[in-house]
Amino acid sequence: MKYQVDEKGFYGDFGGAYIPEMLYPNVEELRQNYLKITAEPEFKKEFDYLLKEYVGRPTPLYYASRLSEKYNTKIYLKREDLCHTGAHKVNNTIGQILLAKRLGKNRIIAETGAGQHGVATATVCALMGIECIVYMGALDIKRQAPNVARMKMLGAEVRPAQSGSKTLKDATNEAIRDWINNPVNTHYIIGSVVGPHPYPDMVARFQSVISAETKTQLLEKEGRDYPDHVIACVGGGSNAAGLYYHYLDDKRVNIIAVEAAGKGIDSGESAATSALGKEGIIHGSKTLLMQTLDGQITEPYSISAGLDYPGVGPMHAHLFRSKRAEFISIPDQEAMDWGLTLSQMEGIIPAIETAHAFAALDIREFKPNEVVVFNCSGRGDKDLDTYIEYFKL
């Protein structure tokens, strides 16, 4: 079984580029160039330099001693929350902005749900002095005011997506429409391992620095470069793809993906795509997605805005179907409780997305000598309003 993308852009049954002809020249240009450009020594040098000096990499692999003691296993946190802008998202936007520059693009568009990817995109555009337009659902703009302000402060234009349900899926549609309307000078920085090939692979490669560093750090700390389990939350799945990447073919490593169950899988308000989704096409990719029997895409729900995407990246759909990864889903309440637990046991306030991953500790048994690596994908500052309201802080 092969877990990386094949030469046609598929992960098993999933992936591909189901795109209108209007997008073909842009997507094809990317497909033909992304591997070539990212392999150039000059590109690598600039990418590595920015990750080190600007993003603050390598991020620590922190041994969480109190958690480890409580759960009687060895727990490490890959501290992506310490990246500049507060989450792993910036690893990808740095990579894509360097690629866009080399493709001669002078205008950047992006979609964002909670605003983390929007902020990471606005940040690298400011860094490079490139025009930046971020599409964000009109509803999300209201819900995520601080991130909207951050993007504006960074010089980006935030355009509300008024269509459909006015959330992430619609912001993505609007960004795609913008790209159709601006086919020559614009690069679309997709924020997750979703969209038409080569996006899922390209974004996974930029995020793969997470597992590359983990290998080196584990070797130092544990004398072996692999853990027994890697655990990450999955919305579209970019932080998970980054943590899994160099372990996909290493069967000694068990892969656990944590989705958002929202108010419960059977509640009608959930974002657990692997449990509720069926094979279909969303945003140019064949994958699992939540939809009606008639093939209309439905609106997911999760308390965390970063996990309420109705699809999942094609790599993850393949990991699910091939049973390479174990998928579990966690309801809002447990995720919120874990936000508090991690804060009070380790002094780390996680993003609500990230908090979902830790709830795996309550569901799965881990042995005392096992090494468990969590992706601590983002910090919780952006979620303070939600935490305040929820816990009446």
Add this chain to the structure above:
Amino acid sequence: MNRIDQTFQGNKKLLSIYFSAGHPSLEDTVPILKALEVSGVDMVEIGLPFSDPLADGPTIQESSTQALKNGMTTEKLFNQLKDIRSHVNIPLVLMGYFNPIMQFGIERFCERCAEVGIDGLIIPDLPVGLYNEHYKSIFQKHGLYNMFLITPQTSDERIRYIDQVSDGFIYMVSSASVTGAKSTFGDTQSDYFKRINSMNLKTPQVVGFGISNSVTYQLATQWSRGAIIGSAFIKFLKENGVQKINSFVKSIRA
């Protein structure tokens, strides 16, 4: 012979109309088709509504959303079209995004198309390569044509390839844009239409996107076999209703 081929025989400049099935009202599909044929329209694209029409501008997004709110489904559309061939003779093309077709089942979808007398399909997000590799044989088995789009950015090499594998007609997108009425065509469009015209393709071309009145219709058909009007017709229909369709068609052909 496929009705599309019959229609393209001769030199008449063709007018094709697109509308979203189930809009303005759920049961308007058949009355609209009848009125379009009586008004002298040469071909119709019936839009299968989708929740996420990413190549469409606001007008078609709204009509699509409204159609879904009205309760339109793929099954319902086929039921509405059950007896259409006892009333309407012009070519009928179903135009829709791939996901609802996939969920209906591709083989079953093609069967139903053939049963009710659909002549062809336009599926904007099913690219020619994936179609050829996976689905062509199913479509052919049921005598269905699948039409492809080209845009001003499509390379000559790819246009030649699409021409080779195309049946019926090539859908020539007028400019780099999503659907939605634009009032004028400039030199860029004319140059593009002329460029394609001079390629002497085997498949006839029909221009779509941005055609909203007789002026743009004339310009578009000067260098092609016909033009497709969608958003402008949908706006008209919403404001004036099915009874006035004849006056819309007359205004285009004026």
